[in-house]
Amino acid sequence: MFFMSRKKAEMVRAEDALPGRAAAIPTADTHFLSGRPLTLSVPEGMEVAMFGMGCFWGVERMFWKLEGVWLTMVGYAGGFTQNPTYQEVCTGQTGHNEVVRVVYDPKVISYETLLQVFWEGHDPTQGMRQGNDVGTQYRSGIYTTTEAQAQAAQDSRAAYADQLRKAGFGAITTEIVPAPSFYFAEDYHQQYLAKNPNGYCGIGGTGVSCPIGTGIAQAG
Known part of the structure; x- marks a missing residue:
């Protein structure tokens, strides 16, 4: 069991990754809560953020609750396999x-506020x-869509590393890279904790506050 856990915690080499498939995995047509089409299309004036914070069920719930978030969806990113299954x-x-793709209105919620939710939520x-x-699949990651997002991240x-150090935590391991291809997760994963309110999700924050997250976004 320990050996298997250790192997799963080592990044696979590209040449050893599963091949995947050309066809996309079927997913939900609409968001379970809002009824909006579950699509990669972004309405005019909206922006996109993408985060990995552990089990994507609980992560998605953190973001869909925020005022100014238009749409959330869960999926897979940052690897090598095309159109992977769960x-x-x-x-x-x-x-x-495991990532959450967030479409948000920067006139209502700032990218810095999304970052604050990210840092404090795991x-x-x-x-x-x-x-x-x-x-x-449970690693911490920020996947940026603009240079301004990358700088803000x-x-x-x-800023958060300094706060964590003072609280006795180790170094941050979060990867910050340009957003890779996003592959939708299967239907049942979308808005899972809205469909299954008592479902398990093993994420939890450090209890350390992140000193950002007010005002209208400057990033994006």
């Missing part, structure tokens, strides 16, 4: 992370795991 991602042989010092969930990491 079962494939769970093997650790795709390289993908423990970004745990490497390839989050709580009892072990594997590369780097600045926020530096």
